Every structure is written in C-alpha cells, then in structure tokens.
Amino acid sequence: MDGTVLIADDDRTIRTVLTQALTRAGCRVHATGSLNQLSRWVDEGRGDLVITDVMMPDGNGIDMIPAIRKARPGLPVIVISAQNTIVTAIRATEAEAFDYLPKPFDLPDLMARAGQALSRRVRRADPAAQSPAAPPPEAEPATDPTLPLIGHAPAMQNLFRMVARVLNADLPVVIAGEAGVGKTVVARSFHDLSDRREAGFVVLTSADPSEEAIQRAAERALGGTLLIEDPAGFDSAAQARLIGMIEAWESGPGRNQMPRLISTTGPDPQAEVAAGRLRADLYYRLAGVTITVPPLRARVDDIPPLARHLLARAATQGLPARRLSDAATAVIRAHPFPGNVRELENMMRRLALIAAGAEISEAELRQTLQDSQPVMAQAAAPAPSAPRAMSPATGMAAPAPALSGPPLAGLGESANMRLAQSVEMHLQRYFDLHGDQLPPPGLYDRILREIEKPLLEIALDATGGNQLRCADLLGINRNTLRKKLTDLNIEVTRRRKLM
Template sequence: MDGTVLIADDDRTIRTVLTQALTRAGCRVHATGSLAQLSRWVEEGRGDLVITDVMMPDGNGIDMIPAIRSARPDLPVIVISAQNTIVTAIRATEAAAFEYLPKPFDLPDLMSSAGQALSRRVRKAEPAPAVAPSLTPVPENAADPTLPLIGHAPAMQNLFRMVARVLNADLPVMIAGEAGVGKTVVARSFHDLSDRRDAGFVVLTSADLSEEAIHRAGERAQGGTLLVEDPAGFDSAAQARLIGMIETWEAGPSRHQMPRLVSTTGPEPQTDVASGRLRADLYYRLAGVTISVPPLRARVDDIPPLARHLLARAAAQGLPQRALSQGAVALIRAHPFPGNVRELENLMRRLALTAAGTEISESEVRGALLESGLQPQAPPLSVAAANARPASVTVGAAPQGPAPAMAEPANMRLAQSVEMHLQRYFDLHGDHLPPPGLYDRILREIEKPLLELALDATGGNQLRCADLLGINRNTLRKKLTDLNIEVTRRRKLM
C-alpha cells in the first residue's frame, strides 16, 4: 500500500492504532483530533486518502465532505462513526463517501477499504457535487421513524448500506422478513429519509381490496410513497387491479408523479410466487430491488442495546425510567425472540410498567416471559458470573437448590475440565436437550473469564490486553461492552 493518509478522530487510541497499522503497510500518515487541521491539510494539497470520524469537537466529519470534494474531487473519504444508525449510513452515502464503517470496526476491514481507495486515487474523477442537485440531503436530525433501526451487527450494517444506496433511486423496493422484524419501519424510512418526504405516504393493506380504495390510495400517494403491505395476502382480483393501476401510471402523462412503490412480504417472496399466492407479474413490478431484514436471532449482539433503546423510548412516552441489570441482559440475550423486535418492544414496555425498582432484575424478566406464555431460555452458563462457583449453572427449568460441588484434580487439563462442566449441564436437563443456541452460549461464557483474566494480567491496559489476546483493540472494546465487564480503575476504557 502506498500513499499519504490523513486521519481525523478525537479518540487518541484510534489515531494511534490506525497510524501504526497504515505505517506498517507502507503509508505516510498525518493524524489529528481536529477537523480544522484536516481542512488545512486538504487545502494544502496533502493526502491521497482521508479517514474521518463523524462527531468531532469542532464539527461533523460528514458535513465536511462536500468541501473536500469541491477542493479535491479525486480525494476519497472513508467515514468511521460510533453512531450506528441508518441515518448516518444514508448521510455518508449522499455525501459520496468512499466507504462508511461503523465503530468498533475490524482493522482488516478498514485496511482493505483504505487499500482500495488508494489504488483508485490515480483515476482523476470529474468535479461533482456531493449530493445530486435533484435530491434534498438528509439532515442529521431527519425524521426519526422512532427507529429500532440501530445495530452494529453485519446483517444490519448491510441493510443500512443497501437502503442508503437505493433510497432515492427510481426503483420499486420489496422488503422481506419474518413477522415483527420491523419491515414497516424500514419501509417508512424509505419515505421519511428520501427526497419524497414532503409528499404523501399511503399504506395499502388487504383490507383495501376494492377498485375505488386502490385508486384512492394511489391518488393520495402521488409524488410520495405507496406502501403495499403483504401483496401475497391480496386476492387475485385485487392483485390484478393493482397491476392495472401501476401500468396506467407507467404509461400515463403524469408518470413523473407516480409514487415510489414499496412493499413488505414474508422472508421468501419467491415461494409465494411459486405457490400462486402472489402473481408473478405483480412480483416483478414490486421487486425492483429486494431488501431482507434480519431476525433478532441473526444479530444477538444488537439485542442488549436495542432493549435499552426501547426502554428509553418508553420513558420518553411517559413510562417509568428503567435500566437492565446484568442478569436481565443475559436472559434477554439468550431468549430466541420468535416475535423479533415487536416481541422485544412489548417485553420492554411491560417491564417498564411492572418492575419494582429502577433496575429490572433477571427474575422480573423471567416472570414476564412466563406470564406471556413463553418459556425463558437458559441464560449463559454462569461460569464467569460474579464470584460464582465453577460448578454453578443457571438453567431455565433446572431443579432448585445448590448444585453439588465438583472436585477437579489439580493436574486436570483444560479440555477435561470443560468437558466435566458441560456433561453436568447436559445431565441437569435429564432426558431433554438443552435449549437451542448452546454453541454460542458456551463460547460467550468462556470468552468473559478469558477477557477478565487477560485484563487483570495486563493491569487493565487494553492495548496490551488486545495484543496478548491477538485481537483488534476496537474488537476488545466492543466485547467488554457486550459482555458487561465491569470497568474499574485498573480497567479504564480509553
């Protein structure tokens, strides 16, 4: 890798890590914690690549991109941000950033993007505005569809990027996913965050099957967005009427006022086509691009922050302010949430109303799940719970009473010790299998004590700890947060 990289980030640790990595890769690096200094370097003609944070003490990195492109249209910009929301991804895309990476990022991913950007720097791009003249840029405080569209999980970041790329494209969008994942919220974001947001947003459901209702919805949505919810649930006559209306729009004189078509469907819309529930000609008119919304079980790392977000939103709507205890977080994370985000939101609102104190306990979460007719899953094996005995295992339907101690020979190998604990865990379930997800639960429980011991061994120095473990510094920070490892004076997050 060859070239000069300009880094702007107010986190000294990130500047240090990136400077070292890029220097080892053969680059020259200038790093600063100020956008003003970055601007001076750009104006002086320095740099072949910019890597900038969004929220800086003296401004917003995304807001600076148009000025960079005006002064140096061939200078690529990579945006990194801890604001892992769909709005940040859209604003970075609209500003023509070369790449957007959420924090904490994996260093190899950033290095790969930097290498691609530097390899293209020889291609001189024509000057172009950061936002197409016909589009209205999304403001930082753009309509918040009370988004549970937050998350660092790769599946969600891929969704954010796809939404950002096609937000203002003249293409119909089909949003696929299980019930409760937030398909309607994603659909609403296509309207609220697009250049159509000042026009109408109209929802067409299976209750609106008459020809008059369909055409009335189409007229109200002109210039805006028409959301067709579950078109496979429409009868064949209604599907035919909808096709006819779309054909009229496409061939008519007011085609420029045709609404953006957005539809929601189940996780496998092509199965609906194959079964005859959804007409193929309607499917192809609605599925210009298909976006899949992942279920919660595909992004378990996002469940704790999403739960906290939903509690905060409930408090903003007048419910009591609540926090989640460590045990409550573990139990929520272990639950499969077949109802996805909708189920999680209902659970958080219920707990906000019924919790005895300001902090929601594990037992209150368990009770709320049982009262809802749901069987709580076993929280992670409590091998690393605070001061817990190694033999202590928490199981949803395990017998009550203290577990008998298990003597471990002094010369027992780690693999034998782990096998003994796992065998006891299986034995506690008798003739039944443990709840699904055992592999991830065990890895998480091994990971936590490993991180705690490594932190103790390095005196809380996270750079040394990351080096000892052989992982990226930002990956370590994310794991400390996700595993709720207590921060002490010897373990300060940098």
C-alpha cells in the first residue's frame, strides 16, 4: 500500500492504532484531532486519502466533505462514525464519501478499504487543469430524530448502505422481513430522506382492495411514494388492479409524476409467489430491488442500544425517563424477541410506566417478560409448587431443569422426568419461535448460563452465603465458584442460616 493518509479523529487511541497499522502497510500518515488542521493539510495539497470521524470538537466530518471535494476533486474520503444510524450512512453517501464504516470498526476491513481508495485515487494535478468542482450536496434533509433505525450489527449496516444507494433511484423497492422488524419505518425513511419528501406518502393495504380505493391512493401519491403493505394479502382481483395501475403509469402521459413504489412483504416473498398468494407478474413489477430487514435475534448486540433509544423516545412522548440497569440489560439481550422491534418498543413503554425508580431493575424486567407471555404458554408450565425461574433465553417461566443421569437427590424418578420434560418443552418452543430459521449462535452457553445462575443463587441462599459450603454443596472448586459469581454478576450476602 502506498500513499499519504490524513486522519482526523478526536480519539487518541484510534489515531494511534490507525497510524501504526497504515505505517506498517507502507503509508505515510498525518493524524490530528482537529478538522481545522485537516482542512489546512488538504489546502496545502497533502494526502492521497482522508479518514475522518463525524463528530469532532470543531465541526462535523461529513459537513467538511464538500469543501474537500472543492479544494481537491478526486481525493477519497472514508467516514468512520460512532453514530450508527441510517441518517449518517445516507449523509455520507450523499456527500459522495468513498466509504462509510461504523465504530467500532474491524481494522482489517478498514485497511482493505483504504487500500482500495488509494489504488483508485486521482492524483492532484495542476490546479489550472482541474475541472470545475461539482456543486456541494444539498443540506441534510429534515428527518425525524426519533427514527428507530439504529444499529451497529453488520446486517443493519448493510441495510443502511443499500437504502443510501437506492434512496433516490427510480426503482421500485420490496422491503422483506418478519413481522415487527420495522419494515414500515424503513419504507417511511425512504420517503422522508429522499427528494420526494415534499410530496405525499400514501399507504395502501388489503383493507382497501376496491378499484376506487386504489385509484384514490394512486392520485394522492403522485410525485411522492406509494407504500403497498403485503401485496400477497390482496385478493387476485385487487392484484390485477395494481398491475393495471402500474402499467398505466409506465406507459401513460403521467409517467413523470409516477410515485415511488415500495412494498412490504414477509421474509420470503418468492415463497409467496411459489405458493400462488402473490402474482408473479405483480411481484416482478414491484421488486426492482429487495431489501431485507433483519430480525432482532440476528443483531443481538443492537438490542441494548435500541432499548435505550426507545426509552429515550418514550420520555420525549411524556412517559417517565428511565434507564436499564446492567443486570436488566443482560436479560433483555438474551431474550429472543419473536415480536422483534415492535415487541421491544411495547416492553420499553410498559417498563417506563411501571418501574418503581429511575433505573429499571432485573426483577422488573423479568416480571414484564413473564407477564407478556401468551396465556397458553403459561398454562403449559408446571404446577405452582415447582420452583420457577424466568429464562430470558426462552422468554418463558421455566422450572430449574434436571441434569441427565440419575434422579436429583430428594426427588423421585417421576419428578425428575417431569423436570426433564418441562425443560424439553421450553427448549422446543424456543426453536419453534424461530420458524424455519435456527436460533442465533451461542445457544449452548446461553442456556447453560440461564440454568447456572438460579442454581448458584439458590445454593448460596441455602448455605447462608457461605461460599465454601456452597462450593462443597455444588461439588465444585471454591475458586471456580468465585469466578462464576463474578461472571454472572451474582451478589453474595453472608448471613447466619436460621435453622
């Protein structure tokens, strides 16, 4: 790798890591914590690549890109940002950044992109021979600051990049995904962040299948966006009307006012076509590009920040301001969320209302998870006399499971079998919640953690907090017990056991 790289980031650690990595790769590096210094270097003609953060003490890195393009056409800019939102990705794309990476980034990935940028760079020529600079991009469009499209997970970052690329393209879009993942929110962002935002945004559902309803929706959406919710849910006659409407737009005199067509579907729209629920000729008219919104279980690391975001949004809507405790955060991260973002949002709003203090406790979160389970699932649980523990891995109240092998001391063979069967029932339900998909990786450790924590807590309580006796009871080394108590964040209170 050859070239001079200009780095602007107010985090000294990031500057040091990037400087060392790029220097080892053969580059010359200038690093600063100031956009003003970066601007001076660019004006002096230094650098073959710029790597800049967004939020800096003296400005915004994305806002500076137009000035860089004006002074140095062809100088590539890679944007790195801890603001992992769709708006950041779109603004970086609109400003014609070479690339955009969320923090924390994968260093080999950034190095590979830097290598690509340096290999494609346009060396600075004689200023007199340079072509006129392109006009700067428009200012950031007005957006809803509460838009819950945030996420660092690769699946969400890929979604952000795809939305940014096709935001203003004249292509129909299919947004696929499970119920509750936020498909309508993504569709709305297409409209609100695009150059069609001043025109209408109209939603058409299977509840409006008549020719008159479709015609009225089409007229209101002219020049704007028409969102067709679940076209497979329309009857065959209504699907035929939609095809006729699209054909009339494409071949008629009003083509210039044709709205952007966006459709939301289940996770596999082609399966809907194969099953005959969605006409193939309609699907291929709607699927100029397909964007899949990942379920929450595919981006587990995004759950805590998304939960905090939803709590903050609830506070702006008049609900009490709350925050999650560390223990509650660990529980919510392990919950499978079959209802996806919609389930998470409802849960955060409920907790904002019922929490006793400013911080939501683990007990309050577990109770909310338990109360939100379907009645049938709770009815399938064992008798109330059996010990119960809330399992965020399965999202259900479950008894402590029996270990394989001989019956547990103090329990008969039939009681031990009931425990094993109950555990099997809850685990099977957890797999069933994911349909044709497998649960997210790491299931073995998650399940063991859920079994281990209540076991240790009950054993500690039974031994009055005496770790030596507890370790002996469990049959494990005392040091092993201490490590597990630390890893599971179990507080030990020593007390005298009353007999």
